[in-house]
Amino acid sequence: MSSNNVTRDIVAKLWNLCHILRDDGITYNEYVTELTYLLFLKMLAETGREDCLPQEYRWSALDSREGLEQLEFYRQLLLDLGNQKKVADPVILAIFTDAQTRLRKPTNLKSLTDAIDRLDWFSAREEGLGNLYEGLLEKNAAEKKSGAGQYFTPRPLIDCIVRLVQPQAGEVIQDPAAGTGGFLVAADQYVKNQTDDLYTLTQEQGRFQRNEAYRGLELVPDTHRLCLMNLMLHGIESVVMCGDSLSPDGESLGKADVILTNPPFGTKKGGGRPTRSDFSVTAETSNKQLAFVEHIYRALKPGGRAAVVLPDNVLFEDNTGRKLRQQLMDLCDLHTILRLPTGIFYAQGVKTNVLFFTRGKTDRGNTKAVWVYDLRANMISFGKTRLLTVADFAEFEAAFGDDPLGKAPRTDQGEEGRFRCFTREEIAARNDNLDISWLRDTSDDPEDDLTEPEEIAEAIATHLGNALREIEIMMEELTNGADSR
Missing domain, CATH: 1.20.1260.30 (N6 adenine-specific DNA methyltransferase, N-terminal domain)
Incomplete structure (x- = not known):
């Protein structure tokens, strides 16, 4: 066998x-x-x-x-x-x-x-x-009844991200929303493959790799237990703490060379705001994914690189969302956005992206252009019957190139292709809206394929949840606007 x-x-x-x-x-x-x-x-x-x-x-x-x-x-x-x-x-x-x-x-x-x-x-x-x-x-994540798989990051996607970001021995690698540790385990395996299972490293380098290279936080105690067990069984002795990255716990993580994460979607429990002394743009928002983006670019060392899974609303939301994108593109080189297919996460209708960016050496004008790869339009329907595989990312990885900073030679494939380049000026003319699509999507809506009552109910609940979050954010913006007057 x-x-x-x-x-x-x-x-x-x-x-x-x-x-x-x-x-x-x-x-x-x-x-x-x-x-x-x-x-x-x-x-x-x-x-x-x-x-x-x-x-x-x-x-x-x-x-x-x-x-x-x-x-x-x-x-x-x-x-x-x-x-x-x-x-x-x-x-x-x-x-x-x-x-x-x-x-x-x-x-x-x-x-x-x-x-x-x-x-x-x-x-x-x-x-x-x-x-x-x-x-x-x-x-457990794939089991419908558990609900655990709603935002479980598929391993083929994690492995694709790690291959492109290329974590190296000696770098500090962070996941501020560690979950069960999937990103940290994959990064560790990548480093071990590059170093003959750490044998090519000195004794001190090996000690750092096992004990200090990986840092993270996980908010939910039961998930935190699963994460610790997963890391331990993969020979990672760095301790991921149980805590909230949007609190002072997140500041204690320190600076990182690489950040890989899939932060939780939605609003902070009870409508609470982040309690971080170093936040500016998202200090007054309860939108968790916006606040996590600010944590990530503030936690990166100059020249550090990140890949983060985010829902569509981060790309198009106005007010706080737009200010966040402006600051991100100033402080970092947001070089690549991957528009992910629907159905790869548990909840139908959840539309997500991967943002790849590098922290600049200065604080102004680091993004000159953004390359967008559309892996969503005209794609097959993913789900339990058609799982995501490594092969599904092959064309994107080839287009991305072998430079983890996104500087490899690239080809704009035009309006008929999946990979296009948009200058910072073109994005500014769109009111800094990064939810960019150009392909006419002729594929069937994956939700048309839902037949099980549980699946239909889940899709409805997802849409209602998204709508409620948008209403909460809108009310919050109106309240903040009234307060400022």
Whole structure:
């Protein structure tokens, strides 16, 4: 069996265990978190790294128990591993802080521990436990009922972005909305491929790469646990913290050479504003994606490069949105925009782009022209039946070129092509609207293909949510305008 098939087989077996838990009232997302605790203990045992755990709370101690005694022991284990008086390791503390089990039936816990024991751990170790765990996260995101996949970044898109931005050993790489760590894991793999798995680096360079190169924040505690587990299993020992990048936590991330991220869409919870002392344009907005853009260009070192996934409204929104785009194009060279196809994210109707930009050495006039690649018009409908692949980005990558700063020779393909160049003056004449399209889209609307009630309801909910966000932003702008008078 090939290594990919081994991973798929193990992921399928792990995923099928969730059916055991349905009568315990456990959701898919809760199931992955529950499985994280158990897999963490088992994987430490399989890799000989249990010395970071108290002796009494290792896998064998849990696995050897039965019935109610096992469930009560497991509850106490979760409590104690999150207690800094009993555990010194910061990663273990972060994974188990406030951890609690949703399991109520002892037979279900025993079914899980027995099933985990029966997996082909030899083959899993040979391929890499990180790949196994990442497969499980992807399975969770693809599961309709979990809702977790609404803005899950597909791995082919992440890999395309990383190949173009070309992170290097010795660079600080940041994701201020880390999610489950997909961008950081892909960047690390890219660097390892360039350095013979870090063996071509000096001892000090290798230490930096493992312990300091990757920085990030994740707001949601349960997602943060999944992120820490994912990084650890890929040999990344940099600690991504649990926090809000739109608060002073974001300032503490420091400056980065590379920022790769897919920030959350929508408004800040409760309509709150960012609490950052260094924000100017977005200091008074509750629009999260606008505020994240300001964080990114302020966090980049001079000459640093970024790629960020953003919804269409960031490109065309007036008032705060326009001021943000003007500042972005002044401070940075916004050299490329990739218009992504619809349907690659969970929610139908979510239209997104990737913005590639480089922080200037000065603070004025850094964007001379913006190249736009339209991968949206006249594209097939992506979804669960037609998944995005690496091949779908091949023509874009060829057009982008091999310079991570977007300076490779490029060809404007004209009105019939997908890749065109627009000068800063042409963009200014459009009131700095970057939502630029020119191809007549003759493809069917992907929402015409929706037949399942769940899919139709999700599409309706997405459109209503987008409309409500636009109304909130409009009301906010009107309120701010009235206040300024």
